[in-house]
Amino acid sequence: MDLGAQRRVTCFGRTTFALLLAPTALAATACGGPEWQDMPSAMLSKDERTLTVELTFKRPENDKKQCQQVTERKVEESASQVVIGVQVQDDCPRPSKPTIAIGYVRRVTLHLKQPLGGRIVLENVHHRRVRIYRSPDGS
Template sequence: MACVALGAAGCSTSEWQQVKKVTLSPDGRLLTATVMFTRPASNPEQCERVADTSVKESSTQVVVGVLVEQDVCDRPWPWEEPTYEMLTGYPHPIPLRLKAPLGERVVVDSVTRKPLAVER
């Protein structure tokens, strides 16, 4: 109800998103994490935005996270928006810089706490 009452002022929420995929740059110092948004990157009216990122490095692992602010656009009422738009996810790449090359360290998603496969 608070969002309805504050509709004119905007009402967004933020949550750490599950990272779906991680790609490593050739030099080993840049991870590109992929999270899902409700609209393709080519759409100028995004409903999500990256509010923060997290990279916690140790000698054995790198824990990555992407905080996404949701509902930052003017959406129609749920019954006015086509269902396919609400159910479709589009990948968005998010660059994450490492302090040291990844090497043999394991990359872990901060939400699921599970290791991620790294595409090289």
């Protein structure tokens, strides 16, 4: 499994967790500061003005010691494409030896000024195309 695959778990439409091996670990980032995340897919809302991406974090959202935070969201729109990005800061303590960790899926929304229409979506890390799924419930 490549490092990018270890960093993310995609499971739209269900709340779940994933078992991953640390210390290469969960969602996010290396030491030293916030990093932009790879996003292979996103869910498009019915009105085509909201993209939702899923990232895997080390702790649940209601954890009082939340050590991973979304620090920036980026949406750049043109007539032919939309470039999106989510930056995450990881201040979690690093384990001293490899352990099994639980990853918690976090949904991050990105708002578009105009409906997506026929435009392509790229992620801002490697400018790879993001696979777009339509919300099954229309939300």
